[in-house]
Amino acid sequence: MTFVCPGCRHDLKDEAPRAYSCMACQREFPFIAGIPDFRLFDPPYVSRREETARVNALLDRYREFDWEGLTRFYVRRILTDLAPDQKDAHLEHRLTLRYRAREREKLLQAQLQDLGYSLPAGCRILDLGCGSGEATVAFLSRTPHVTGVDISLEELVLARKLCEEEGYYSGSFVAACAESLPLPTQSFDFVYSMDVVEHVRDQRAFLLEARKVLKDGGGFLFNSPNRYSLVAAEPHVNLWGVGFLPRNLADPYCRLRGKGPYSGKRLLSYRELTAIVKEVFGSSHLFERRPNPKSQSLAGKLYHALAPFSVKAYTLIAAEHLVFTQVPGENSKKAAGRQQPAAGRMKDSKAHSAES
Ligand SMILES: [Zn+2]
Numbered sequence: 187m188t189f190v191c192p193g194c195r196h197d198l199k200d201e202a203p204r205a206y207s208c209m210a211c212q213r214e215f216p217f218i219a220g221i222p223d224f225r226l227f228d229p230p231y232v233s234r235r236e237e238t239a240r241v242n243a244l245l246d247r248y249r250e251f252d253w254e255g256l257t258r259f260y261v262r263r264i265l266t267d268l269a270p271d272q273k274d275a276h277l278e279h280r281l282t283l284r285y286r287a288r289e290r291e292k293l294l295q296a297q298l299q300d301l302g303y304s305l306p307a308g309c310r311i312l313d314l315g316c317g318s319g320e321a322t323v324a325f326l327s328r329t330p331h332v333t334g335v336d337i338s339l340e341e342l343v344l345a346r347k348l349c350e351e352e353g354y355y356s357g358s359f360v361a362a363c364a365e366s367l368p369l370p371t372q373s374f375d376f377v378y379s380m381d382v383v384e385h386v387r388d389q390r391a392f393l394l395e396a397r398k399v400l401k402d403g404g405g406f407l408f409n410s411p412n413r414y415s416l417v418a419a420e421p422h423v424n425l426w427g428v429g430f431l432p433r434n435l436a437d438p439y440c441r442l443r444g445k446g447p448y449s450g451k452r453l454l455s456y457r458e459l460t461a462i463v464k465e466v467f468g469s470s471h472l473f474e475r476r477p478n479p480k481s482q483s484l485a486g487k488l489y490h491a492l493a494p495f496s497v498k499a500y501t502l503i504a505a506e507h508l509v510f511t512q513v514p515g516e517n518s519k520k521a522a523g524r525q526q527p528a529a530g531r532m533k534d535s536k537a538h539s540a541e542s
Pocket of ligand 1: 191192193194195196208209210211212213
């Protein structure tokens with residue numbers, strides 16, 4: 187994998203395994219736990235010092251445990267910001283994600299085919315905001331050229347462990363900020379970014395970076411929880427109505443309701459989302475998806491009963507929007523004829539929590 191300086195995009199001097207250094211701006215990018223650290227700023231939820239302690243604790247037990255054991259150790263002993271009952275649910279979520287990611291990857295292929303887009307053979311995939319790497323590993327079953335980027339080194343250590351255990355080359359994980367990627371221009375065929383856009387500091391910069399690293403005709407798929415959802419609670423704090431408050435009141439409201447701080451999150455409404463995608467990618471191609479046909483929720487049943495009249499209206503209040511967009515180019519022509527006018531994806535809150 188070739189890298190460029192995330193600060194000035196100049197070439198880097200490869201001094202692996204110690205560090206990369208920029209020949210233009212003189213920035214140094216060290217390797218931490220074997221993972222190149224290209225972050226220009228710290229993760230929002232943990233200090234660098236605390237993160238180092240957590241990463242070291244993970245590395246101390248890295249050889250002793252398998253992936254599941256290491257994940258249990260991480261959640262039970264290292265994560266301090268979860269209540270004991272939250273830890274059980276969180277652990278369950280993490281341990282099953284490994285299997286759900288595979289199912290989601292298969293579903294994704296079908297969804298892309300519906301749009302007339304298919305991943306080219308041997309394609310290069312960027313899992314942007316890969317977290318603990320479950321989707322990255324699912325993609326690795328399809329192509330060896332997958333790069334996982336995340337701002338959290340703790341998650342990346344877990345991702346590397348999973349990758350090793352699944353028998354894949356585990357050197358493709360990179361710590362970086364989604365707003366400043368250390369990746370060469372036009373180097374990927376497909377960028378996949380789940381549960382990320384609402385967490386970045388600068389959502390426009392995030393989209394611009396995704397576009398920058400995509401080749402002509404490359405596809406970008408990401409999801410965005412709906413700020414104005416009427417069918418699901420705010421997914422991070424499981425609280426209704428947060429998005430309807432002015433943004434500066436969301437944090438005090440969540441604290442008041444005993445849901446802790448609400449920082450580092452910015453949910454987009456349907457209109458905000460389409461505007462920003464259109465600005466960066468030229469046009470907005472939200473793809474129309476019906477809710478899960480198996481959905482037993484009242485919202486899901488109603489939707490099916492009223493479709494197609496309900497599609498447009500539902501889009502505004504859906505739990506989440508799923509966006510697929512392409513950089514103009516050869517491969518995008520096929521899909522262009524099938525693009526729907528803007529419409530959203532709807533998922534009931536149960537489906538959301540199960541898939542995210
Ligand atoms: Zn530089």
